[in-house]
Amino acid sequence: MFKKILIANRGEIALRVICACRELGIKTVAVYSEADENSLHVRFADEDVCIGPARSADSYLSVPAILSAAEITGADAIHPGYGFLSESAYLAEVCEACHIRFIGPAPNVIRLLGDKARARRAMKKAGLPILPGSDGPVDTEEKAQRISRELGFPVIIKAVAGGGGRGMRVIRAAGELSKALKTAQREAEAAFGVGDVYIEKYVENPRHIEFQILGDHHGAVVHLGERECSIQRRHQKLLEEGPSIAVTEKQRRRLGATVVDAARAVQYTNAGTFEFLLDDTGNFFFLEVNTRVQVEHPVTEWITGIDIVKEQIRVAAGERLSFKQGDVAFNGHAIECRVNAEDPVTFQPSPGVIHAFSVPGGPGVRVDTFAHSECTIPPYYDSMIAKIIVHGRDRQEAIARMRRTLEMTVIEGIKTSIPLHLKILKDPDFIAGRYTTSFMDRYLVEQKKTDDGRLAQAG
Amino acid sequence: MFKKILIANRGEIALRVICACRELGIKTVAVYSEADENSLHVRFADEDVCIGPARSADSYLSVPAILSAAEITGADAIHPGYGFLSESAYLAEVCEACHIRFIGPAPNVIRLLGDKARARRAMKKAGLPILPGSDGPVDTEEKAQRISRELGFPVIIKAVAGGGGRGMRVIRAAGELSKALKTAQREAEAAFGVGDVYIEKYVENPRHIEFQILGDHHGAVVHLGERECSIQRRHQKLLEEGPSIAVTEKQRRRLGATVVDAARAVQYTNAGTFEFLLDDTGNFFFLEVNTRVQVEHPVTEWITGIDIVKEQIRVAAGERLSFKQGDVAFNGHAIECRVNAEDPVTFQPSPGVIHAFSVPGGPGVRVDTFAHSECTIPPYYDSMIAKIIVHGRDRQEAIARMRRTLEMTVIEGIKTSIPLHLKILKDPDFIAGRYTTSFMDRYLVEQKKTDDGRLAQAG
Amino acid sequence: MEFDDIEKILTLVREHELAEFELERDGLKLKVKKAHAPSTTHMMAPPMTAVHFQPSAAALGLPAHPAPATESGEELELAVVKSPIVGTFYRSPEPGASSFVEIGQRVKKDQVLCIIEAMKLMNEITSEFDGEIVSAYVENGKPVQYGERLFAIRTS
């Protein structure tokens, strides 16, 4: 087992990894930018290294800074968390060259699955259902028009190196294609440094379902069931739950087995998430693989009782997975709300000092956060300040529990998304489980109307 | 179902009941003494009533004040929590007279089980194993000598109305009996207003094992397995865990069934705890029944997934238990540490203002507390400020998890028992599960020696 | 911040001969400004002190008991009668009967002012002072908490 792990991240996920390391008796090294000097992950790591100024590009995204920090502290492994360098095949390669273990899949696997067009082909070959679309990147309008005609509109253009909605365009008629292609290419170039895009059939109002897997270096791969993440705003997940109300036990078993086979086909190791679209007739379509731990992994930890981060560390150290597929049992229902430091109506970020911070206890509540009273939320990074995860015997209990937990949460000094989460949790369609990825669009429009109505009445 | 519940308590258990009520959609009324005006239970209840000055006898222990508060707010039920009036048959009776539901067993059941000598007889009759001892109160030395000779020394004198170690005396030889009897009677008289005592065979170094039960008004009684509470100091529990390492699956099933039968025999309803001593040869002896929710109920909630406080409310409202004995499954291992505001070495209470309060997240951590940054811990009440409960797949994981949780807990401004808990959790005998109720005695003596040694070295 | 703290701060302001003092904190703002002391030799009048105190209880959504009413600059004093128990307040011995006391009425020590019903028992609340009723804070039949104001009496 590792003696010392460097955590190449900040915020709640850095603390989450520290928790796992402490339970395994492994020393930790925190890295931090000058803006995070007083952050809790620095306080609770055994060692800490300042790696650069506030700007991510010069600190948390700097491979040389992080590798040097690992070298000067003698860390024998790096946990990248999520975001930042977590899906950097380059970091994984440099680690390999420096004989420091990267806690994640092999560099070539990260590279393959990071290229969305190649990943699509590989997963198709491995037996996963994929959306009809271009076999590889589409560079000319002529090619785009031909493929789109074959697929039938609507189609979607996606960045090959993509993620998070950047470089994406939905096209509903041939006339829109030319302009959309150029915009998408430009956005992709700007966001990822690679302008390549590909085209897929577009599914209207799908659900977003993802399967969590874990693989070790002895050929074992297991799945831990699915999470539903359809409650999104601009491709940013706001609320996740598991199991999905839309997935039957039979689908779970069958698709889970297919995912495990596909992961084995690419010699997948460590934690990963296979994302799918589920259309309104019950068909799944492979979307992409995230080759890292997800923000929403606690949902799966609650319903399976498996500590995903500890398993990540164990398998990276060469140990076998501590359980088999047959040991994985699903228990109750879990929901996660991502509490963001932002205005719940305008979505403007709201960094600043938190003057009061308190979260209730009681059964079935988990709070992963780096926030505390009198802490500063810097403006430089992600706006997520806490993940509140609840568990109940069933979905109904979980919803009631999340509501009372949010109602009894005190965060003063900054604005948070909690009021928005409470609205979602009281929405009859959400309560009934009738929702797709378009839930928030519709909801935000409705909200706007209501607000306008109120203003009109007031005026 | 109830419309509005008054919570006749303060601190974390008042908040715990508010959580349950909110999940059930029931309004809440907080009562508070002048010392608790700014306490969180007042903030999160729908209504609140100041019922008296800081002194418990004039506020939280005042039946007229609490009943009046229920009347003026129109509450249709009272949840008494633990401590204070939770085992007051008088409060239960007055509630009955006022047509306010008391959330607990019937007054006559509370009265029967509150009289330790009568409870002993009733439980013996109901088939529970009891320690040999006097059939009823022992008033004269002559009778005490005769019974003690029959039992063989050591014996223990206990207060009929007792609890918490008051009015208790262990006698190892006939010569000690006369003085001990008088002292115990005097202590019992002072503590409970009733001087009656009885005599039992004394078990050396037992384990303290207790079974959680729940009963409804339709004759259903189920048990939720056991908790082990042997880590005590002066009969005050410091750390509890479940399941007990000393109880076999077979014992659990058999004793659980006997407990359920005994509870049925006295028409027990609502939540209750049957306490037992377990001697070193594997024999259980009935000790007493606590006719209320216990401080350590979260241990059982974690391993069974059942919300005990919600079940209490449901059955008090006349609903059936939401599950059957066959549905109760035990999952993993849970440990609770009671964090007290006290010096971890001298045990001196340490009330005051908490300047910083932060508890880590991660999987398997639950924190029930009324504390938060800048809150005041008043000197008038119990010193317990938080319960930290962890759950792991097995005992080893739970211990590691509790250690890292306590290590990453920040409470500044007052002293707490956390350093003591960390010592217990690193003790090889605790880790191996080799411990009895004498664990802390031995441990505190050892600690004193070490301290003396250090002082000698330093001097 | 308690009243004691304010008192201490004002003492400090005087001792240190401050012209202004400002303290701002979560939910609290304290600002003190001394009247300029004219630079004459005969100044004997104590400087005026204005205290703006915004309490934090309300900001936190917590209940706050009103402070006892005081009227400075008068020769007389107000005594506030507070409820010693939780219950329901009645101004008269029975429905339809006239009130025990009215505003403006003079009362004697130990005279019954009202009844508070608690657990079906009628508890008579008596005056601790001789004086005149100047305020009645609670309506007939309304619930009262422990420590809630019932009457103000101008003692004499």
Added chain:
Amino acid sequence: MEFDDIEKILTLVREHELAEFELERDGLKLKVKKAHAPSTTHMMAPPMTAVHFQPSAAALGLPAHPAPATESGEELELAVVKSPIVGTFYRSPEPGASSFVEIGQRVKKDQVLCIIEAMKLMNEITSEFDGEIVSAYVENGKPVQYGERLFAIRTS
């Protein structure tokens, strides 16, 4: 901030004969203004005082980077060279070779002061100033963090 702290600050304000004092910090603002000093003829103008308030990082048990060294009251200035990267510090180009610079040595702008090894690469750190090396903070072969002090140079 406790009452004691306010008292201490006011004592300081007096000792230093300040006219005004302001402190602003997360969630806290404290402002003090002294009553005008009497306008006597013997002008005893209070000396200017700048108050540098060091934040509470150390008190919280959190690491704090030392502030740059400053020496007031002298005609000269100290420039502190900080590490622009994380790595291992070497004073000489290779083991056994003599140091790039020694204390007391005069250096020119762009002269190499040391090497920091990061990811097997040797990064030369050069001086931004002409001046004299007055301090070297890091031992040969020791790790340095981003922003850590390496040398102090008396510029001229």
